[in-house]
Each structure stands twice: as structure tokens, then as C-alpha cells.
Amino acid sequence: MKKNYFFKFILFLIPFSAFILMSNAGGRDDGRTGSPGDGNASCAACHTGGTSGTSVAITTNIPAGGYQTSTEYDITVTTTSSASRHGFQLTAEKTSDNGKVGSFTAGANTRVTGDRITHSNAAQNTWTFKWTSPATDVGNVKFYAASVAANGNGGADSGDKTVTTSTSDFSVLGIAKEKQLDFALYPNPSSNNINIQLPTGVSKAEVNLFDISGRLVKSATVTSSSQLVDVKDLSSGVYVLKIQSEGKVGAKQFIKE
Ligand code: HEC
Secondary structure (H helix, E strand, O other): OHHHHHHHHHHHHHHHHHHHHHOHHHOOOOOOEOOHHHOOOEHHHOOOOOOOOOEEEEEEOOOOOOEOOOOEEEEEEEEEOOOOEEEEEEEEEEOOOOOEOOEEEOOOOEEEEOOEEEEOOOOOOEEEEEEEOOOOOOOOEEEEEEEEEEOOOOOOOOOOEEEEEEOOOEOEOOOOHHHEOOOEEEOOOEOOEEEEEOOOOOOOEEEEEEOOOOOEEEEEEEOOOEEEEEOOOOOOEEEEEEEEEOOEEEEEEEEEO
16 A cells, blocks of 8 residues: 555656756747747747846857858857846747758756757856857858846746847858859958959959958959959958859958058
């Protein structure tokens, strides 16, 4: 008889412990990042206190000029509020069709759940983890995150704030071999002119120069295999020079002195 009670107790423990494991203190498994690919669903369905006094930001070391294929990058989600408990969920989507892209690797107090990453501990407001870019050129990528600032009263209610954010688009810098346009750029760094030398057989190319925040600052057409581009008027800093010719593309970082 005693044994039977024990058995029943164990049976009772199974759903109970499953509930504990699935509880929100350890993050969210269903798509709630607020992204188009997640049907714009966010944590606000349950944590209904609005957004006031709360903000969330996504920061990353992906260069503004674009990501390289099959490369691991750092991503940090930081929520600012006066609340005691915080959580988040983040995903990456292709701009073209909002399909999921790349893969996540958990960092401290985060865990991966399918195509998304979420908090595994609500006692902090900033989380850092890794994202590995796709192996092939899938076009522009955008990150979406939703975050909750919870009052920790054990429920999801109007005492909790929900905020969402997204990054701007990250384009692809790494390009499949057959579409790569190799070119030389020198001197680098430079203060006046840069010389762009096209590979043999290519005599014309479009040149676009982007600043660190991805803004187009200069365009030029190179019409001979080796040509100077004037960079005197640019402020000093790091730029990405992209070059295009007959369906092939190339990119190089360039420093203006
Ligand atoms: C379907 C309803 C629902 C949705 C959607 C939801 N939560 Fe919750 N959340 C709850 C409930 C219920 C609780 C309280 C019980 C608990 O902690 O599990 C809670 C609690 C929390 C807590 C407090 C945990 C603690 O330790 O005090 C955090 C943080 C949290 N949720 C984050 C999120 C985030 C981030 C999202 C969106 C990505 C989200 N929740 C979406 C229902 C929801």
C-alpha cells in the first residue's frame, strides 16, 4: 500500500516538474519576438502593462557594411527599466521572406529554443550570446527582440511591461566564390586618393563606399582596369568599399586617414 502512494506521488511530480521547467522564469519557447515571421506576436499578449519607462536594445559586432557567411558574431540584448525581473526572446529573419536565418549559441543565462534564443534566468537585464550567419548568401538579415520587465509577483499581468525592437538590415559581405569580384585597393589607409585595380578581363565597375553605419557616402564608376577614386572629402574613419561588375561583387574595408 505504501508503495502505491509513493508511485502516485511520482506520477504527480512528473507534470508538476514539467510545469516548473516550462515556466517563464526560464524563458519562452513559443514565437514571441514581435517579428513578422512570428506573426508579430509578442510577450504583450500576457504581460499587458504597456511600455512606459522600459526600453530594449540589440547590439552586435556585425559590421554595418554586412556579415560574412558562416561567421560567428556576438549579440547583446539589454533591457532598461526599474523592474526586478527581466526576460527576452530574439530571432533572426531574412528581409526577403521573413524566414529564419542562421543559428544561435547560448551564452550566460540564455538558452536556444529552435530558431530563437531566450533568457534562462530573469534576475538580470542584459544577455550576450552568439549568432552564426548562414553558409550562403541569403540576402539581408534583420534581428527582432521582445523583452519583459516583470514585477516578479508570480503572474503575467498589467504590472509587467513589454517592449520590442529590431535592428536595421544587415547585408551580406561574404559572397559565394563564383560571384566574387577580386580587386586591389591601395594605398590603404589613404588620405587623398585610392587606386582601384580590377582583375584581368574586367574593365568597368560600379563602386560604392559606405560608412560604418552603412550609409552610402560615395559612388563612382571605374572605367579602366586601374583607376583613382578621390576620397579627400571623406571624414577620417573606417569605410566599406563595394564594387560590382557583370553580376559579380566584391568588398573591402578601407581606412580614411
Ligand atoms: C501566454 C502567456 C505569456 C506570454 C506570451 C509570455 N509570458 Fe512571461 N510569464 C507568464 C506567466 C504566467 C508568468 C508568471 C509565472 C512564471 O514565472 O512562469 C510569466 C513570468 C515571466 C517573467 C518573470 C519570471 C520571474 O522569475 O519572475 C519573465 C521575465 C517573463 N515572463 C518573460 C517573458 C518574455 C520575455 C516573454 C516574451 C518573449 C513572455 N514572458 C511571454 C506568461 C506569459
